[in-house]
Amino acid sequence: MFVTRFAPSPTGYLHKGHAFSAITAHEAARAAGGRFLLRIEDIDAARCRPAYEAGIFEDLAWLGLDWETPVRRQSEHMDDYAAALERLRAEGLLYRCFRTRAELIASAPHGPMDTFRGGPDPDESARLSAGEPFAWRLSLEAAERRLGGFEGLTFEADGERVRARPEVGGDVVLARKDAGVAYHLAATVDDALQGVTCVIRGVDLKEAAHVQRLLQALLGLPTPTYLHHRLILGPDGKRLAKRDRAQTLRELRAAGVTPADLRRELGL
Ligand code: GLU
Helix, strand or coil, X not given: CCEEEECCXXXXXXXXXXXXXXXXXXXXXHHCCCEEEEXXXXXXXXXXXXXXXXXXXXXXXXXXXXXXXXXXXXXXXXXXXXXXXXXXXXXXXXXXXXXXHHHHHHHCCCCCHHHCCCCCCCCHHHHHHCCCCCEEEECHHHHXXXXXXXXXXXXEECXXXXXXXXXXXXXXXXXXXXXXXXXXXXXXXXXXXXXXXXXXXXXXXXXXXXXXXXXHHHXXXXXXXXXXXXXXXXXXXXXXXXXXXXXXXXXXXXXCCCHHHHHHHCCC
């Protein structure tokens, strides 16, 4: 049975790009005679708001979509993520990262700090006893050793079998300092627990599949197929962000735009 999902974070109101993503997944499920799930990715308590979550339900219903209930809300399943994290930690695949944003930038002045591969902190015991907060990172080196290399890691993306390159994510953070879990771990665990067979999301998340494929291998989880859709651009030609107020579905609705207008505009 084909199972896909739309997994927004309630950190802002949904915009046209979200509508495109949700409708694309919903239609794929319908065409396949499968299931469409909605998941609320609300692990970032500092940025998530109940009003945004209510907005998600309202906007998706306005678009004419329906989804299965109960809706999985990540904040209600922290135990599942903690168990996965503990399993990886017990196998020696994780290390603590105390580094602050400033330290990370200093250690990678020419590269993106989110592909950090620095290994454990040389001052770990001192920082631990000083009570400094830390994140848990996945050690690519340890993961590679455990799996005997990444050669066997493949997945299907956009109709082609590709070889996973988990290096694209560096030693990803699996548990944030502030949240106890991080996106890749929560999404990977949930996709498996919810029986998702096809992940449909924007091309901006194309690299995420490489990281998530590695987590599936380490946690013994099934691998879904992946479909990446184009991004909806704003009037300035840039991809829409949550800060683009005028492009939110609620603003469009207030301005008299109908779901049919929107579908036409999005080429759906
Ligand atoms: N919560 C993520 C977002 O809003 C979704 C990522 C995913 O679909 O895996 O971008």
